[in-house]
Amino acid sequence: MKINYPVEDLHTLSVEEVLNTFQTDANAGINSSDAEQRSKEFGLNVYQVQQQKPVWLMFLEQFKSPIVYLLVVGVAVSIYFKDFIEAIAIGVVILINALIGFLMELQARNSMNALREMDVILSKVIREGKTKEIPSEKLAPGDLILLEAGDVIPGDGRLIVSNQLQCDESSLTGESLPSEKNTEKLPKDTSLGDQLNMVFKGTSVMNGNGKAVITGISQDTQLGKITSLVESSEETTTPLDKKLNALSKKLIWLTLLMTLIFAVTGLIQGKKWVLIIKTSIALAVAAFPEGLPIVSTVALAYGMMLMAKRNVIVKKLSSVETLGSTNVILTDKTGTLTENKIFVYTFSFPEE
Helix, strand or coil, X not given: CCCCCCCCCHHHCCHHHHHHHCCCECCCEECHHHHHXXXXXHCCCCCCCCCCCCHHHHHHHHHCCHHHHHHHHHHHHHHHCCCHHHXXXXXXXXXXXXXXXXHHHHHHHHHHHHHHHCCCCEEEEEECCEEEEEEHHHCCCCCEEEEECCCECCCEEEEXXXXXXXXXXXXXXXXXXXXXXXXXXXXXCCCHHXXXXXXXXXXXXXXXXXXXXXXXXXXXXXXXXXXHHHHHCCCCCCHHHHHHHHHHHHHHHHHHHHHHHHHHHHHHCCCCHHHHHHHHHHHXXXXXXXXXXXXXXXXHHHHHHHHHXXXXXXXXXXXXXXXXXXXXXXXXXXXCCECCXXXXXXXXXXXX
């Protein structure tokens, strides 16, 4: 059966209106053929991440730096003057610098992909009147899911049955107290945190049980919309990149000035043009700090590894310095800085 999807303001609809909208039965759910057809039409219940860059492009991007461009010029000049040892030394520095940055960013990307794979969980669903467990990625709009304490909710849904159902929505709303759910329809202007007849992907059931009609999957969930906003944000130049680019420009101008002074001095002294040009170029190459890129890359890589030990994934190497330069972070507490969970650290026994 064809359905209109996605649907807005589902919290304003009654249970009967929701069932009619998604062409599902309150007891039997939808049949397997409808579920398959809807999955083909609306996609799987997984986040549609932006197309990842090819590995070779990730590697080539490590060379996008004015400092690296200057070092490449240095290699070319060294080869021209048949100073192959110098050329090899600079080339090795460029390659090591690129490899360190590439491997660290590749490791971060692999970690992010592994986290996305963990997003797939088993969900209890009613299809054709039978209860079965299926991977959450195969859920379709209109599916009827069963919820009980301990379940992670696999998609956004409208409750049609709620028996003392309480959900932890701290990861989405920041509210530390459990949300007590019901099936009553609500006014249109009800805020997300007060939509008590709705359940949301990524939140968890604390107490009670219930039934819900899946009304949003993948990017059409509240969590999916947040993910899309984060991934669609434009990449900005980090403070470190700005400083290195500024330093590169200063070094270029300083080197050119030194070379010009040397060339003018040579002309005044009556030296040959060929000798002046060769010596000036050699001076320019020698004056440039070849070790600068690898020093900064190694320092950032070390910071990236320290953060990884604390379960922080850094996608871009230069972002490490950005975080280090941050003075103030404005953020919600629950679900961001804290987990909204109570842990036992010590036991105290009465003295005998």
